Amino acid sequence: MERNCVGLVTPRKFTFGNEKDPLVLESGRSLPSVTIVYETYGEPNEDKSNAILICHALSGDHHAAGYHDPHHSHMGWWDAMIGPKKAFDTEKYWVICSNIIGGCKGSTGPGSINPAKAKPYGLDFPLVTIGDMVKCQRHLIDHLGIEKLYSIAGGSMGGFQVMEWALRYPARVGSAICIASCAGLSTQAIAFNTVGRSAITRDPQWRQGNYNHKGPETGLAIARMVGHITYLSQILLDSKFGRKLQSADRLRYNFSTEFAIESYLNHKGSAFTERFDANSYLFITRAMDYFDIKRSYGSLKKAFAKVTSRFLFVSYSTDWLFPTGQSLEMVRALLSNGKNVSFIEIDSPYGHDAFLVEGEKLTRILTGFLKGAGRAKS
């Protein structure tokens, strides 16, 4: 068992909305009722002013820390960061993580039952945006009786939610931690998402989104394989796999799995189909493509004119999917508005995945920032 682990945790559900008071989405469409699955770690203080919201990325979920069964078989995705004496210190903070709307881990999404048709929504599910995800989180935060979040943090698409919170609800965000993220995907990132979605929607098993048990596993696996390449740096791939052969010391001159990198990608692709839903992959990557602070507000400078949170941006030196320049663009726009913003580029070979695997370096930075955020407030 890991030291300083929050231990056994149980996900909870929160449902809001009804036919008369539905959740109205950015697209104009609405959902009569929405369920959000979430977990909490640590305890609220008296006035609930110690709450930190953690926002997950594309393939993450609400299970950010601890484990769900005594065998610890399924540790939270950011367990290195959340727990007693960790960066998000559960002896001080009340840490909350919820599964996004559109996801496939218990929150309302395309796999949920469409009450109008008594079968899963599939493609009838309305397109959701990062703003819609954040709106749902705000309902949850209201429900939990939290007036103002001490902090909010997330990496990659989690960073999109962090920025959306700071922009939509400035009075409710004490400080914002945006890691390995950006104000809008690059063309290249949209291009890779396009390939992933094409692989899914052209898989005959997809059936226009109306698959039952066996979904478009091939398409989803291909999408994940492409994704994985973009999450890792060239340096890491070279040093971890290089041109190593998988199971022989000589070439076999056939199409079996020859190189170690082939085996790795095949494994990652297949494993993903066991734990993720293809339609959710479509909806979430589309939400990522749509996220665009410049389009929504006219410019970054205009967007950040009214934010009040203290900001921390973290990028990673070898992250080519969300390169440092994209964080710096937001930092500059905040500075030009005279806002309180910190920035650091962490030197790491891990590429975009660094925010998930380089716990120690990130811990040093977040610990300092969160302490400072407390001082600034008092």
Next chain:
Amino acid sequence: MERNCVGLVTPRKFTFGNEKDPLVLESGRSLPSVTIVYETYGEPNEDKSNAILICHALSGDHHAAGYHDPHHSHMGWWDAMIGPKKAFDTEKYWVICSNIIGGCKGSTGPGSINPAKAKPYGLDFPLVTIGDMVKCQRHLIDHLGIEKLYSIAGGSMGGFQVMEWALRYPARVGSAICIASCAGLSTQAIAFNTVGRSAITRDPQWRQGNYNHKGPETGLAIARMVGHITYLSQILLDSKFGRKLQSADRLRYNFSTEFAIESYLNHKGSAFTERFDANSYLFITRAMDYFDIKRSYGSLKKAFAKVTSRFLFVSYSTDWLFPTGQSLEMVRALLSNGKNVSFIEIDSPYGHDAFLVEGEKLTRILTGFLKGAGRAKS
């Protein structure tokens, strides 16, 4: 009609080998008879000492210059470089380009009839290597009565063939021009090839390679989409497409083609299935993965100990699939062997595709090098 075009050209065929004297491949397997399709531009001089062999890349073919019909509907892939007064000046040089073995444009490949079974080879076709491709080219060069090539040139996988020629047949290569290439694919490049091949072989239409008319079009299109992203730089994608919407000025909140980059990739993927064979894509990308000068010779230094050609390496500043460092690695190994080698990195926003589209910059460099190659020889 383009100025200085070689005009109407007709592909020719050359067949060699028989049951008693087959082509023995690097794998140990053999092909009883091999046909190579090729084109020539310009005329041989008296002693045929002015021949330049052009080697094509993954999706290229023997049709490098001119056109096949009076409507000029299908110009050669390197027409900007080959013709009267162009870099490969057909008033001076006799330029030859042949389709590789394993290809799908007329040379023997997986789509050819397997004489043992009287049906297309499919996966029964033996795996071919870059060395095997070059061996076939050598048969062609013998057949054409060329003792020594004045020069040999190619980009990307064409550069692999250039290096293989210089290593296998040093006495027959006057000078070697290796563009946007490397001594062995990076892990990341193998990874992208793995995704492409997986998309093809997991497409139900692939049928273990035994498809008839309608092949694995989805898989091949996905493979090409992934490829296209890697051929272009982030800078070019940002400036050419950015986050531009395809046909509306507002988001449509659905899964139709929304961004211009989506439309571009979908088009490129579909168009490729009209002109390329899925099995050939498998065989050629595998040959690319296998190419590894270090593995074959122990080290680059050892490999280049006995080469005698004059070398020119060209790389492109934004090519992240075959980055400049990979060319420099070969340059250094040649220099440490005291060989005659030139190198230039061309500043270009076009990424790997630059070798196909940045004709003017490349022309200036090649013209000088080819003149110098002549002087050095006399």
